[in-house]
Amino acid sequence: MTNKTVLHHKHIEAGAKMVDFFGWEMPINYGSQIEEHHAVRRDAGMFDVSHMTIVDVVGDDAKAYLQYLLANDVDKLQDKGKALYSGMMNEEGGVVDDLIVYFFEPTNYRLVVNSATKEKDLNWLNKQADGFSVTITERDEFAMIAVQGPNAKAKAAELFSEAQQEAVAGMKPFYGVQAEDLFIATTGYTGEAGYEIMVPNARAGEFWDALLKAGVAPCGLGARDTLRLEAGMNLYGQDMDETISPLAANMGWTISWEPTDRNFVGRSTLEQIKAEGSEKLVGLVMTEKGVLRHGQNVKVEGGTGVITSGTFSPTLGHSIALARVSNTVTDYAEVEMRKKWVTVKVVKPSFVRNGKSVL
Amino acid sequence: MSNIPAELRYATSHEWVRPEGDGVFTVGITEHAQDLLGDMVFVDLPDVGDDVAAGDDAAVAESVKAASDVYAPITGEVIAVNEDLEDSPELVNSDPYGDGWMFKVKAEDVSEVEGLLDAEGYAQNIEDE
Numbered sequence: 001m002t003n004k005t006v007l008h009h010k011h012i013e014a015g016a017k018m019v020d021f022f023g024w025e026m027p028i029n030y031g032s033q034i035e036e037h038h039a040v041r042r043d044a045g046m047f048d049v050s051h052m053t054i055v056d057v058v059g060d061d062a063k064a065y066l067q068y069l070l071a072n073d074v075d076k077l078q079d080k081g082k083a084l085y086s087g088m089m090n091e092e093g094g095v096v097d098d099l100i101v102y103f104f105e106p107t108n109y110r111l112v113v114n115s116a117t118k119e120k121d122l123n124w125l126n127k128q129a130d131g132f133s134v135t136i137t138e139r140d141e142f143a144m145i146a147v148q149g150p151n152a153k154a155k156a157a158e159l160f161s162e163a164q165q166e167a168v169a170g171m172k173p174f175y176g177v178q179a180e181d182l183f184i185a186t187t188g189y190t191g192e193a194g195y196e197i198m199v200p201n202a203r204a205g206e207f208w209d210a211l212l213k214a215g216v217a218p219c220g221l222g223a224r225d226t227l228r229l230e231a232g233m234n235l236y237g238q239d240m241d242e243t244i245s246p247l248a249a250n251m252g253w254t255i256s257w258e259p260t261d262r263n264f265v266g267r268s269t270l271e272q273i274k275a276e277g278s279e280k281l282v283g284l285v286m287t288e289k290g291v292l293r294h295g296q297n298v299k300v301e302g303g304t305g306v307i308t309s310g311t312f313s314p315t316l317g318h319s320i321a322l323a324r325v326s327n328t329v330t331d332y333a334e335v336e337m338r339k340k341w342v343t344v345k346v347v348k349p350s351f352v353r354n355g356k357s358v359l
Numbered sequence: 360m361s362n363i364p365a366e367l368r369y370a371t372s373h374e375w376v377r378p379e380g381d382g383v384f385t386v387g388i389t390e391h392a393q394d395l396l397g398d399m400v401f402v403d404l405p406d407v408g409d410d411v412a413a414g415d416d417a418a419v420a421e422s423v424k425a426a427s428d429v430y431a432p433i434t435g436e437v438i439a440v441n442e443d444l445e446d447s448p449e450l451v452n453s454d455p456y457g458d459g460w461m462f463k464v465k466a467e468d469v470s471e472v473e474g475l476l477d478a479e480g481y482a483q484n485i486e487d488e
Contacts, residue, residue: 312400
């Protein structure tokens, strides 16, 4: 069965080319994914991300539960509305999913997890909740629209009530606030400023139209992928999965090792992997013609690897990639492309931020 | 429905061929093909003077989605390539039958073109895919 978001008819209206995305019929582009990409880097674009799963975790043990469930420590969240990026691991130290958690009170949190892994995630959340006094509730009565780009906040604000404008005034990156009927967060998956907005299903179509009218360009999954890759952000299922440790996926920074007496799922395995050393995720840059692609083989000093995500970067005008390689890697790597080995540069896995190259 | 000009000939691998007279034929990829590939980012063209045989991979059309070989629909010598595609590969998307042409072949045997599909045959070919 194919799922459709409440905005499905809006995509058709806008002339979107629809594709199957893990059981969801979603827009891949509305004409040109490169133009959509540029709209987000230069002005403002929006994405229907209603297929993502919103889960509220409420109860006396909510904090203790999340401290056990997640590799990052929700104790870092002290300000109301503050968000945290984390992986949740299995006992083998692989990534079950990556997610964002918003803090409201020690008894009240909100998670946003991936759509492709929804069933698995909900099962996992419930399984790990054994023995904790928490209630886990999926909130599928909300649609979610990401409005991203240098002019995104100003354009989205045209739709906000006075109270909503006040609620988001001066809000720093990685916060979320419930303001009347909207949950507005300064998060995103593009490397630009902007909001991710949860809006009640009944109002989603009207909200989408108003954003269009405010000059926000509709953008599909194609642009979403090139934007996140330029920003060096992982895609679950591609750059990491249940068989890959966060240490091999540039997610080491999301593991809170301190305090050492906080036990979380997968901790002992990860400690072992850390001590032994693991592969690492690096960025690759190729300025010659051609496009680095997922699955291509990589050779590095003292070892091998594989490209996990590769694309043409519309902002930079050449190809970039993420590759998981032996930790003996130096400044250069070789990639097997169409039966030839091509030398490419190795960089930190981040390419573009706020419209500018960081290479 | 995709635009398939009646005056062109087509290969099942989605190239089109236009007779320019004097045994010269212009080659590009169809609107259907560019639509499947998505935004073009590089086009790797043959060199002028290259000899190509029908069915040889003569060019590479690389889009955001995939790298795809472009095959020579007829045998002959490459006598011109579309240098505008170097800086503007998106012409293949915006005008596949016009400014998005790829290369011109001087045919060894002009009758070879008769073996290619006409518009109707190509439309059927797409439908059967």
